[in-house]
Amino acid sequence: MPRRLAIEVKNLWFKYPESEEWVLKDINLEIEEGEIVAIMGENGAGKTTLIKHFNGLLKPVKGYVKVFGLDTREHTVAELARRVGLVFQNPDHQIFASTVLEETMFALKNFGWDLKKAEERAVKILKELGLYKYIHTSPFMLSGGEKKRLTIASVLVYDPDILVLDEPTVGQDYGQKRRFAEIIYRINREGKTVIVVTHDVEFVADYIDHVIVMAKGKIVAEGNSTEVLCNDEVMKEARLLMPQLGLAALMLRKHVEFRGNFLRLPIFIKEVRRWLNDA
Numbered sequence: 001m002p003r004r005l006a007i008e009v010k011n012l013w014f015k016y017p018e019s020e021e022w023v024l025k026d027i028n029l030e031i032e033e034g035e036i037v038a039i040m041g042e043n044g045a046g047k048t049t050l051i052k053h054f055n056g057l058l059k060p061v062k063g064y065v066k067v068f069g070l071d072t073r074e075h076t077v078a079e080l081a082r083r084v085g086l087v088f089q090n091p092d093h094q095i096f097a098s099t100v101l102e103e104t105m106f107a108l109k110n111f112g113w114d115l116k117k118a119e120e121r122a123v124k125i126l127k128e129l130g131l132y133k134y135i136h137t138s139p140f141m142l143s144g145g146e147k148k149r150l151t152i153a154s155v156l157v158y159d160p161d162i163l164v165l166d167e168p169t170v171g172q173d174y175g176q177k178r179r180f181a182e183i184i185y186r187i188n189r190e191g192k193t194v195i196v197v198t199h200d201v202e203f204v205a206d207y208i209d210h211v212i213v214m215a216k217g218k219i220v221a222e223g224n225s226t227e228v229l230c231n232d233e234v235m236k237e238a239r240l241l242m243p244q245l246g247l248a249a250l251m252l253r254k255h256v257e258f259r260g261n262f263l264r265l266p267i268f269i270k271e272v273r274r275w276l277n278d279a
């Protein structure tokens with residue numbers, strides 16, 4: 001049975017009212033329920049503008065965006081926000097409560113949850129994100145990476161069907177990135193759709209299979225991350241740097257092919273793991 005479409009974007013054109021130029025130019029894409037997708041591309045490509053269409057914060061100038069079949073032009077942000085949790089690129093645009101716990105409970109209170117249940121739920125999520133020790137601290141005292149995790153907690157807490165993360169790995173150390181990946185997989189196992197906007201090629205190479213690449217307001221490539229991230233032309237167009245291991249492997253391949261041989265070297269760490277297990 002075909003899966004439901006979580007997000008459907010059709011012939012989407014968008015420009016900001018004060019600007020002359022189109023920021024999104026005829027975007028078409030479909031994301032199925034239960035997928036994990038990365039959106040990548042150079043600065044100013046239009047990634048943040050695109051995902052702000054997914055919860056109706058921005059509305060198409062031409063074309064349409066549907067969320068589980070609901071046309072975003074016909075629904076308010078408040079209606080869509082329960083289903084689509086968007087974590088902003090800049091945490092300072094999202095944080096306003098006076099303690100970490102209050103911040104995390106905010107949406108649940110808005111949705112009319114019983115206070116005790118809301119607190120239990122918030123504490124559970126804060127523990128998962130390594131922020132429990134700060135529950136009574138002011139969010140503004142947190143480090144950059146901790147603030148980012150707090151904004152993720154305050155969205156994860158209400159369990160949206162679609163989680164959209166704008167640059168979640170910026171400022172996060174290796175352990176926190178792994179923790180994000182585990183959380184993404186956990187909620188995905190629960191049937192959620194996860195969309196991650198990122199410049200972090202290594203993170204995508206390690207954890208996300210489906211990637212969409214944008215440049216100058218258009219989608220320039222889409223597909224399996226192993227193929228897309230190793231496509232020299234696409235990566236150049238989107239001004240992304242191939243994973244270091246991939247770069248080394250491709251250089252070695254060229255070198256070996258030059259001598260009339262073909263050597264299949266692994267390009268991603270996950271391939272190396274498989275390779276070593278097989279050996």
Ligand SMILES: Nc1ncnc2c1ncn2[C@@H]1O[C@H](COP(=O)(O)OP(=O)(O)OP(=O)(O)O)[C@@H](O)[C@H]1O
Nearest residue numbers: 016019023041042043044045046047048049050089
């Ligand atoms: N509120 C706004 N008003 C006018 N122009 C804007 C506004 N927000 C973004 N833009 C412009 O739209 C274009 C796309 O911006 P957007 O933030 O979507 O890019 P991005 O791909 O998310 O980039 P980055 O990787 O730097 O986050 C840029 O040229 C930017 O200057």
Ligand SMILES: [Mg+2]
Nearest residue numbers: 047048049089
């Ligand atoms: Mg952005």
